[in-house]
Amino acid sequence: MTREQDRRRPVGLGLRAWVTTKLVRRVLRFLAWSRLVRVTVIDRDAVPVRGPVLVASNHISMxxxxFLWGALRRRxxxxxxxxxxxxxxxxxxxxxxxxxxxxRRDPDSGRAALEQAEWxxxxxxxxIIYPEGRCVRPGEVEPYKPGVAKxxxxxxVPIVPVGTTGTNDVLPLGGADGRGRIDRTRPVTIRFGPPIDPAGFDSPEALLTHLRERIEELRG
Structure with a gap:
């Protein structure tokens, strides 16, 4: 990361991104309010109201x-x-x-992404980061990538774990019901957990293990 880049604010923290975020989230929340989609958000206040934070969730659907971005109160x-x-x-x-x-599967791209994430x-x-690195089908297990822990x-920066359930019923991998249709009648739950302080861990592996355990607990 160059000194010039470090001084510039990320695009996502600029005015245009703020306006876009407000508009898109209004649409998403209207859909939830009108029950066009059935989503329940639990303990979103676990995300600090200010300061840097990592939000890490399981990944089961496109x-x-x-749903997760729309559930947050912050950009x-x-x-x-x-x-x-x-x-x-x-x-x-x-x-x-x-x-x-x-x-995916490009080490140079991965390093560049982590550099931008740190910025x-x-x-x-x-x-927001998905430690599994890809959507995981029911019954599959994907090792967590070390980027979030590093x-x-x-x-x-603390990590807020999130357990996401139901999105794979609304839109399974490959398209709902095999025909690419979304089944909006299926319920979705986004459950936030208390932040994890990385200071309590002496290695990425230990932190990743704890993070996976917390996310699995939140999934129920």
Missing amino acids: LDAV AMAVAMAELWTWPVVGVLVRGLGHIPVI VLRHGGVL LALRTG
């Missing part, structure tokens, strides 16, 4: 990011698959909101 940036930047409409949104692209945290931002230990 809709996870929409947030996410580390997300680079393919989203090529999608119509979605690509415009992820750029404007300052999300961070990462090419966000150094400026007091909220960063970021927390390097910066001293």
